[in-house]
Amino acid sequence: xxxxxxxIEPFSHPFMRDAMLMAILIAFLCGSLGVLLVPRGxxxxxxxxxxxxxxxxxxxxxxxxxxxxxxxxAMPFAILVAWGISWLGRHAKLAGxxxxxxxxxxxxxxxxxxxxxxxxxxxxxxxxxxxFGNILAVQPRDVRxxxxxxxxxxxxxxxxxPRIAYAGxxxxxxxxxxxxxxxxEYLLMTLTAVVTVTAVHAVGVLLVSAYLVIPTVTAxxxxxxxxxxxxxxxxxxxxxxxxxxxxxxxxxxxxxxAMTLALGGCFLVALGLRGLGFSK
Amino acid sequence: xxxxxxxxxxxxxxxxLVAGGNIFTPAGDAERVLEWQNVSLEFEGRQVLHxxxxxxQAGELTCLCGSNGAGKTQLIRLGLGFSRAAVGQVRLFxxxxxxxxxxxxxxxxxxxxxxxxxxxxxxxxxxxxxxCWPLFCRKRERAMxxxxxxxxxxxxxxxxxxxxLSGGELQRVFVARALIQNPKMLILDEPLAAIDTKGRxxxxxxxxxxxxxRQLSILLITHSEPVVRKLADRVLFIEKGRLVGxxxxxxxxxxDELRDVAFxxxxxxxxxxxxEG
Numbered sequence: 001x002x003x004x005x006x007x008i009e010p011f012s013h014p015f016m017r018d019a020m021l022m023a024i025l026i027a028f029l030c031g032s033l034g035v036l037l038v039p040r041g042x043x044x045x046x047x048x049x050x051x052x053x054x055x056x057x058x059x060x061x062x063x064x065x066x067x068x069x070x071x072x073x074a075m076p077f078a079i080l081v082a083w084g085i086s087w088l089g090r091h092a093k094l095a096g097x098x099x100x101x102x103x104x105x106x107x108x109x110x111x112x113x114x115x116x117x118x119x120x121x122x123x124x125x126x127x128x129x130x131x132f133g134n135i136l137a138v139q140p141r142d143v144r145x146x147x148x149x150x151x152x153x154x155x156x157x158x159x160x161x162p163r164i165a166y167a168g169x170x171x172x173x174x175x176x177x178x179x180x181x182x183x184x185e186y187l188l189m190t191l192t193a194v195v196t197v198t199a200v201h202a203v204g205v206l207l208v209s210a211y212l213v214i215p216t217v218t219a220x221x222x223x224x225x226x227x228x229x230x231x232x233x234x235x236x237x238x239x240x241x242x243x244x245x246x247x248x249x250x251x252x253x254x255x256x257x258a259m260t261l262a263l264g265g266c267f268l269v270a271l272g273l274r275g276l277g278f279s280k
Numbered sequence: 281x282x283x284x285x286x287x288x289x290x291x292x293x294x295x296x297l298v299a300g301g302n303i304f305t306p307a308g309d310a311e312r313v314l315e316w317q318n319v320s321l322e323f324e325g326r327q328v329l330h331x332x333x334x335x336x337q338a339g340e341l342t343c344l345c346g347s348n349g350a351g352k353t354q355l356i357r358l359g360l361g362f363s364r365a366a367v368g369q370v371r372l373f374x375x376x377x378x379x380x381x382x383x384x385x386x387x388x389x390x391x392x393x394x395x396x397x398x399x400x401x402x403x404x405x406x407x408x409x410x411x412c413w414p415l416f417c418r419k420r421e422r423a424m425x426x427x428x429x430x431x432x433x434x435x436x437x438x439x440x441x442x443x444x445l446s447g448g449e450l451q452r453v454f455v456a457r458a459l460i461q462n463p464k465m466l467i468l469d470e471p472l473a474a475i476d477t478k479g480r481x482x483x484x485x486x487x488x489x490x491x492x493x494r495q496l497s498i499l500l501i502t503h504s505e506p507v508v509r510k511l512a513d514r515v516l517f518i519e520k521g522r523l524v525g526x527x528x529x530x531x532x533x534x535x536d537e538l539r540d541v542a543f544x545x546x547x548x549x550x551x552x553x554x555x556e557g
Contacts, residue, residue: 039397162412169404169413170393172362173457177411178382220398224441227415229398 010249019135020245021143022202023259025150026211027237029195032157034216035230036188040168044097045085045189047209048104049196052081054205055107056197057130058114061123071130075197081107082189090182132256133204135245142201149198153191164188165226207256211237214263218270240266302535304527306514311338312371313465313497314359319368321354321521328354329521331368336465339495341487343502343512343529345542351521352501353389356467359499360386373464382411385458389469389501391450395443401429401453402438408457428460429453433482447474455483459490465497466490472507487511505543509533517542 010016030046037045056074065073081103088099115125129137157164166174167181168188175181199208219232243266244259251258315335321328328351336342346352357363358370361377373380393399405425406414414421422438429435434452437445445453451474458466466487472480488511490496502508508515508529515532517525525538532538 035398039394041394041396162410162415165397165413166407166411168394169397169399169407172388172392173386173408175362176360176381176384176386177408179411224398225400225403226398226413230415 006250007246010246015136015138016245016249018138018140018143019255020242022135022138022146023241023245024238025143025146026199026202027215027241028234029150029153030199030208030211031215031219031233031237032154032161032230033188033192033195034212035219035226035233036161036164036168037192038213038216038220041097042100043213044209045082045100045192046196046199046212048085048100049078049082049193050200050205050208051104051111052107053078053197053200054111054130055081055114056111057125058111058118061118061125062114067123067125071197071201075194077107078193078197079190082193083186086185086189090185129204130200131205132254133200133202133207135202135255135259136248138202146198146202149194153195156187156191160184160187203256203259207260210260210263214260214267215240218263218267221267221270221274236266236270237263302517302525302527302532302538303523304531306335306337310340312336313338313373314467314499315371316355316358316365317369317371319358319365319370321351321358321363322366323354323363327521329358329365329518332518332521332523333368334516334523334526336497336499337514338497339491340513341491341498341500341511343500343508343515344518345502345508345515345538346518347541350518352518353469354521355518356469356499356501359467360384382461383464385461385463385466387451387454387458387466387468387471389473391454393442397443399442400438401425401434401440401442401445404442404453405429405457405460408461424460425456428456431459431486432456433479448476448479451475452479452483455486463496465499467499469501470503471500472502472504484511503543505533505539 011020037043053071053074056077057070059077060070060073061067063073085099085103088094088102092099094102115127119125163174163179164184164187166177167179167184171181196208196212199211203211215233215237218236219229223229223232240263241259244262245255247253247262248255248258312335316332319332320330332355344352344355354363358365359372359377360381361370361372370377373383402417402422402425403414405428406417406421409421409424426435426438429438429452432452432455434449434456437449437453440449442450442453451471455468455471458468472483475483484507487498487500491498500507500511512529514527515525515529516523517532517538519541524541525532525535
């Protein structure tokens, strides 16, 4: 098999095309938010919110939601946790990661307790699917839902992203320029919660932070301005996903793991390029 | 130069100043661009400002002086709406500062920006122009950023990453940032600190020029008596959070206690030729 057919052949299957489309959407969403989160020192907020999603899933199951719908039902819970992290960080004068640590642990514990209770009541919960996701199992309906979410998020980010970025760079100067800094912070956390829950559906709880963080730090190592860095982040996420999917297909590696490894490979390549002077 | 011992106890002088007698409220009805009306402020459980009433007149260069920890920066932060007075109120261009602070060009003493953020000097200046962070820059904006840097003698800094700039370079960049907005008023918190001799002379000339040509109102925090003498129309002195002196420069600098408390320990010659304290 030559290189071109090795790349093209996997995508002759509809489930691979759906998976690729979903991966590109997730890369686009996570990349656009990652460039706003990572430079603020909020790299792990996606990880925390992804774990908090488990709490929401557990709560939704207890309230009678089906396992399939429970991830989407978890979204309001994730948004509340995101606001809580912001509020605690601002009003209790806790550093961002300390507030995150509190909510991360408590909501994860609540999720485990709730899912256990639901399981004992006879609800069949796919914990492995929740933790590691299964992008190969996404349905065209899921792709449509995420596409709509992506369009909404991108429209919001086009409008408010540059102001959120300014507030993240220097809150006082942003306030002097007329930006309502606190509102922008809550907006960023809301978008992060929405995108995290969406990404959990596709790539699982444990791999969400890979999508939020690795493409961003990869791009940061080769770009010094926000615009080029955002484009490079999205491109890296998409390329890493494609390489991971192809690797997973040919070498029978779990897809989420293959995609994360591919993203890690992109980061190493970027570091190498920077070392050789091909950057900034 | 002073002939005092290097560490002098000013408590007696401060008591005398607090007792009053050095407040000469400006006569006439010139526009008050920034006004503190009986403001008191608590910060972390401690009262840092006590019942201050003063204002900055339009078109004047007012210096705000006082020893370290006197409350100068807190007074400015109130003026910009970054903190709220426990008692009294602050008016900036006759309104709540949060509504009008976009008209101010502000150079903070501590540049508390995020050093991990992907930002060049050009980005910072264009952000001030646009009111949001630029993803990509237009040619016209780039020319305006270059022109603003040129005025402070920092044109070579345009494409540099902000995180790698020295203290003096940052000062120039933030002054350029304040100017690019075409502000109605400048508030400069020790802008001459960490700038080299040539840069100091350049910035002082620039401030004189802005006041003379554009009738720009300027509030300048400084520890430097020569700077006050050279630039200020009027001086505000605060000590231990209280207003202890306010009046025209020549009258204020004639009061030994004020000069001793506000400027003692700062090398007056080096203010023009070296470090501002």
